[in-house]
Amino acid sequence: MKVNIGRSRLIKPIYQDNHPPKSHCIPLSVFDRVTYNQHLAVIYAYRPPTPPNITLELGLRTALGVYPEWAGRLGKDSNGNPIILLNGEGIRFVESSVDCALDKAIIFKPSSSLLRLHPSLEDVVELVQVQITRFTCGSMVVGFTAHHLVADGNSTSSFLVAWGQASRGLEISPLPFRDRTIFNPRNPPKFEFEHKGVEYVTKNLKQVYPLINCNVDNIMVHKVHYSVDFLSNLKAKTSPTYGNNNKTFSTFESIVAHLWRAINRARGLNGYETTRVRMSVDGRARLNPKVPNEYFGNLVLWAFASAKVNDLLTNPLPYAASLLHEAVVKINDNYFKSFIDFANHKVNEEDLVPNTTADTQESILWPNLEVDSWLRFPFYDLDFGKGGPHIFMPSFFPTEGMIFLVPSFIGDGSIDVFVPLFQQSLTIFKQICYSLD
Structure with a gap:
């Protein structure tokens, strides 16, 4: 083209x-x-x-x-x-x-x-x-x-x-809430959670994973379409009683649990290796008092779920979903406020830098995953006067292991997932990405 x-x-x-x-x-x-x-x-x-x-x-x-x-x-x-x-x-x-x-x-x-x-x-x-x-x-x-x-x-x-x-000649509504000075640290500060090694790391500290025949040029991006029927069956498979809790998991937790297991099976990782999923968590509704949804800026931290590959693949699907759920629940008001205190008092003092794992210099997240969910954002509401978009999607972003979840343009509640993997892993993933066994 x-x-x-x-x-x-x-x-x-x-x-x-x-x-x-x-x-x-x-x-x-x-x-x-x-x-x-x-x-x-x-x-x-x-x-x-x-x-x-x-x-x-x-x-x-x-x-x-x-x-x-x-x-x-x-x-x-x-x-x-x-x-x-x-x-x-x-x-x-x-x-x-x-x-x-x-x-x-x-x-x-x-x-x-x-x-x-x-x-x-x-x-x-x-x-x-x-x-x-x-x-x-x-x-x-x-x-x-x-x-x-x-x-x-x-x-x-x-x-x-x-x-x-x-x-369309309409008045812009709602208007953005633009005050970025509202995130004040507490006096005295309270460091209730570990943030070093999570949101921040020491300069020049980078974990390197040995890869064999894993050239960046071999990363391919595959779009998986999960129908409404598939998602319904997946939630039913994910939510039976696990352990002592009768827990119903969300669509997001169910689909990420399924992808986490399928991708690591396709990667062929060593069973004793640890794999981690990083998920963004919006703080607008989690902070107390709540921040208006119209807040303009960044207000996201990340939840991390980890497991040994063998545990992930031998346990039933609700095991993976429960790990994801527990990780997200922990990123609550106390966690956000602890981060605010830490970022204001410790980052410069200890010469720390953001631990953003998937910037333009990082093309491989193996053996980990990052999941960016756009399922609740109004991207499809961009209407210039002739109706909404026929298609909405992320651009080509070939970072191995960085996954995007997007509502399908079909508009029936189905979901498209963009999955970048090495070509040899992708071949296997395509064979199992719809399997609920």
Whole structure:
């Protein structure tokens, strides 16, 4: 698929009220600082009729007036602390075209061709980039990239919804809650949990796993579609009484438990090796008092579940689900507040750095997994006036073991899972990914 790049330019916010002074800045919170220092990209596809580019541009500029952080730049204050400078320099807006119909472009499967549908993620100063690609059939693809230090998935999806509202001439609602100074440490601080080695690690400390014939170029991304019937059967299989507890596990816990076992079986790991799953946990509803869902920024920590491979594969499915459930439950109000205290008092003192396991320099998570669930985010609500997207998906992100869960575009409650594995592991995974034995 050849993508013809047309105009590429910076577009700036349209402010409804007085715009912030160019010298104004917002300090990054402790949750912003601990997340991925990189751009992430998503892909939208729309069937005709689609609005003209000028409509999308004006809507985007209006939304940026409400979310001026995206039009700013990352920097440091006079004390060397990371900030977002609200200088209004703008975001990258690219117009492009493809000389074929959307159905002929084969963008529905995860492959490196998706990288041509959004601007590069490397060495980018703009905090948001948008590429609008037109196809001969009248279809349109929107490639969107956003810097994770500015906002998490919840906030980014809210901004996208706002872009759609503004493009339709509607008032943006709800408005973002933008105060990043609310996460104050306690006095005296209480370090109730271990955060060193979890969210933070000592500089230059990196665990290396010996791999045989595992070249990064051999990583393939496979999309698995789990139907509503499969998910229902999976939950029934996952939730029978385990141990002394009659526990019903969530769809998320059930599907991750299933994937954890299937992927490690496909990897052929040593039975005595420890495998770990990292899952993001939103703190908005877990902190007391609760933080508004409209909070704009990052407010995520991670839960870790671990097991010996042999225990994971020989025990029934509820065993894996219970490990996941117990790990997530532990990330409660006390844990979030302990992290806030630790990040404010210990990180600089002990010269620690974020333990973000899947940045652009890390392509292999073996023998571990990371699961990013987008099941509750309103990504599908991005409507420019002609209806919602035909397809929504992450861009091509071949980090072995980094899994994305996305609601299927079918809209019936089914789920698509994007699974990057080494080619030799993927062959086995495809054979067992639907097996509930």
